[in-house]
Amino acid sequence: MKITDLLKISGIDLNTKVSTKDEAITKLVDLMDxxxxxxxxxxYKKAVLERESLSTTGIGDQIAIPHAKTKAVKAAGLSAMVIRDGIDFDSLDGESVKLFFMIAAPDGENNLHLEVLARLATMLMDANFKNQLINAKSKEEFLALIDKNENIKVNKENDKMKAGSYRILAVTACPTGIAHTYMAAESLENKANEMGVSIKVETNGAGGAKNVLTKQEIKDAECIIIAADKNVSMERFNGKKVIQTKVSNGIHKSEELINKAISGNVPVYNHGSKSSDSDDSLDEKEGIGRQIYKHLMNGVSHMLPFVIGGGILIAIAFLLDDYSIDPSKFGSNLPIAAFFKTIGGTAFDFMLPILAGYIAMSIADRPGLALGFVGGALAKAGTTYASAFDSSISVVSGGFLGALFAGFLAGYIVLGLKKVFSGLPKAFEGIKPILLYPVFELLLVCLVMVFINPFFGSITTAITAGLNSMGGTSRILLGIVVAGMMAIDMGGPFNKAAYLFGTASLASGNYGSSNGWWYGTTTCNSNLYNIL
Incomplete structure (x- = not known):
C-alpha cells in the first residue's frame, strides 16, 4: 500500500491557522474524520492524546507525525497540514513544527502503522522534498509531490532488482527495527547514487528482512557494509570483504563507509574468526565492555516477550484475585486468577534459559545456543553438587545473575573448545559438531554451574530478603526511582540498569517490588515502538 492510497485531497490543509499543540491535533482529527x-x-482523538502523553511525536526537523491505532478507526488513513509560521509541538529537537502528518490505523491492521511510519520517515529525510511540501501552493501540488517521490523510490527499487548485480551490498538493522534501520538504508542509497556507485541494501526491520541479498549478488559484490546494532546472519558473507559498524554510522558516515568499501582496503571476513570483528577506522575500537553489552542485549531482546507477556498475565492474576481469602496464596485463590498466574508463570519459566541461550549464541553462534539453554536451566533450578546426588536437599535458584553467568560461560567455553579441538586430525571433523562439542561443552558447563550455583543462590536470597523487608513507603519510593530511570534516557545506561534490576527481582519471585519497573518498562517500550 502506498502513502497516496491513504492520503486524499480532502484530508489536506495547507493554510492552517492554529497556535497550540492541542488545536493542531484537533484540526488533524477533523481532517481525518x-x-x-x-x-x-x-x-480517536483521545487515543492520539494518550499516545502523545507517552512521548512527543514531533520527530524534529520541523516535522510531527501524531498517530493512534484504535477500534475508533474503521479504515486506515492519513491527514496532513502545513503551518507556515510553525508552532511549538514539544519536538525532540526543541524547534517549531511546520509539517504534520496524522496516521489512523484500525486494530486489525497489524503492520500498516509501522510501515507507513517507516516510509514517511525515510522520504522526509530529504530536506528538499520536505521544503517543497511546506511551500506547496495547492493541495493538488502537495499530493503530486508525494506521489512523484514515492514513485521514484518504487522505480528505483525495481531497477535495482532488474540490474541483478551491485558493486556494494549493505545490511542495516537496529534493535527496534523501525526508524534507524530504514534511515541508514536511505542514507547509504542516496550517497551511493550521488557517487555513482551501485548498491543494494537489505533492511532487517520490525516486519522481517526486506530486499534480501541473494547468493549471486553476494558473490559478485566487491564489499559488504554491515551497519547494525544487533546480530545479523553473517555466515553468508564468509570470504568476502566486510565492513562492520554501528547503524548510526550508516546514517551519519555513509560517504566514509562507501569510500572505504570501494577502496579495496577492507579485510576479508572469516566467519567465526575474531580477526574480522569491526571496522575500527569508522568506529571506536570495540572494547570488552561493549562486547559484553552487545551479548547481554542479544539475550535480553529474545527474553523480552517471555518477561512482558508472562508478567502482564501475572499482574492480571493479582488484579482478579481476592487477597482476603488466603494472603499466602494471593494470585491463585480464585480459579480465574490461578489460570492467569499459571500461564504467566509458565512463560517466566522460560525466561532464564532463553536469556542464557541467546547470550551464548551471540558469543559462539549456533553451537552456543543449546549449551546456554542448559546452563540457564541449571541456574534457574539452583542445582548443586550435593542436590545432584540427593534430591531431598533443598536448593536456591541462582536467578537472573546465575543465568547471566551461565550464558557467558557457555559461549566462551564453546570458543575455547573450538581452539582445543582445532588441532585434531581431519578425520574427526565430522564428529566434532555432533559428538565432541556437545558432550564436552555440556559436561564443562554443568560442572561449573553446580559448583557456582550456591554463590548466586546466596546473592538471590540476600536480594529477596532485602526487598521483602521494605515497608510500603520504601517500595513506593523504589518504584518511582526505577520507573524514572527506565524513562529518563530512552534505552540508555540508566534504562538498562533499571531494566536489569527489575528483571532480577521478577526472576527471584518479587512481583510486588517490581510494580514501578513494570510501569517504566511499559512506558519505555511504548515510546520506542510508537514514536519511531
Whole structure:
C-alpha cells in the first residue's frame, strides 16, 4: 500500500491557522474524520492524546507525525497540514513544527502503522522534498509531490532488482527495527547514487528482512557494509570483504563507509574468526565492555516477550484475585486468577534459559545456543553438587545473575573448545559438531554451574530478603526511582540498569517490588515502538 492510497485531497490543509499543540491535533482529527475513516471521532482523538502523553511525536526537523491505532478507526488513513509560521509541538529537537502528518490505523491492521511510519520517515529525510511540501501552493501540488517521490523510490527499487548485480551490498538493522534501520538504508542509497556507485541494501526491520541479498549478488559484490546494532546472519558473507559498524554510522558516515568499501582496503571476513570483528577506522575500537553489552542485549531482546507477556498475565492474576481469602496464596485463590498466574508463570519459566541461550549464541553462534539453554536451566533450578546426588536437599535458584553467568560461560567455553579441538586430525571433523562439542561443552558447563550455583543462590536470597523487608513507603519510593530511570534516557545506561534490576527481582519471585519497573518498562517500550 502506498502513502497516496491513504492520503486524499480532502484530508489536506495547507493554510492552517492554529497556535497550540492541542488545536493542531484537533484540526488533524477533523481532517481525518472528513475522509470518513473514523467510527468515533472523540475516541480517536483521545487515543492520539494518550499516545502523545507517552512521548512527543514531533520527530524534529520541523516535522510531527501524531498517530493512534484504535477500534475508533474503521479504515486506515492519513491527514496532513502545513503551518507556515510553525508552532511549538514539544519536538525532540526543541524547534517549531511546520509539517504534520496524522496516521489512523484500525486494530486489525497489524503492520500498516509501522510501515507507513517507516516510509514517511525515510522520504522526509530529504530536506528538499520536505521544503517543497511546506511551500506547496495547492493541495493538488502537495499530493503530486508525494506521489512523484514515492514513485521514484518504487522505480528505483525495481531497477535495482532488474540490474541483478551491485558493486556494494549493505545490511542495516537496529534493535527496534523501525526508524534507524530504514534511515541508514536511505542514507547509504542516496550517497551511493550521488557517487555513482551501485548498491543494494537489505533492511532487517520490525516486519522481517526486506530486499534480501541473494547468493549471486553476494558473490559478485566487491564489499559488504554491515551497519547494525544487533546480530545479523553473517555466515553468508564468509570470504568476502566486510565492513562492520554501528547503524548510526550508516546514517551519519555513509560517504566514509562507501569510500572505504570501494577502496579495496577492507579485510576479508572469516566467519567465526575474531580477526574480522569491526571496522575500527569508522568506529571506536570495540572494547570488552561493549562486547559484553552487545551479548547481554542479544539475550535480553529474545527474553523480552517471555518477561512482558508472562508478567502482564501475572499482574492480571493479582488484579482478579481476592487477597482476603488466603494472603499466602494471593494470585491463585480464585480459579480465574490461578489460570492467569499459571500461564504467566509458565512463560517466566522460560525466561532464564532463553536469556542464557541467546547470550551464548551471540558469543559462539549456533553451537552456543543449546549449551546456554542448559546452563540457564541449571541456574534457574539452583542445582548443586550435593542436590545432584540427593534430591531431598533443598536448593536456591541462582536467578537472573546465575543465568547471566551461565550464558557467558557457555559461549566462551564453546570458543575455547573450538581452539582445543582445532588441532585434531581431519578425520574427526565430522564428529566434532555432533559428538565432541556437545558432550564436552555440556559436561564443562554443568560442572561449573553446580559448583557456582550456591554463590548466586546466596546473592538471590540476600536480594529477596532485602526487598521483602521494605515497608510500603520504601517500595513506593523504589518504584518511582526505577520507573524514572527506565524513562529518563530512552534505552540508555540508566534504562538498562533499571531494566536489569527489575528483571532480577521478577526472576527471584518479587512481583510486588517490581510494580514501578513494570510501569517504566511499559512506558519505555511504548515510546520506542510508537514514536519511531
Amino acid at each position: 472528513s475522509l470518513g475513516n473514523l467510527n468515533d471521532k472523540e475516541a
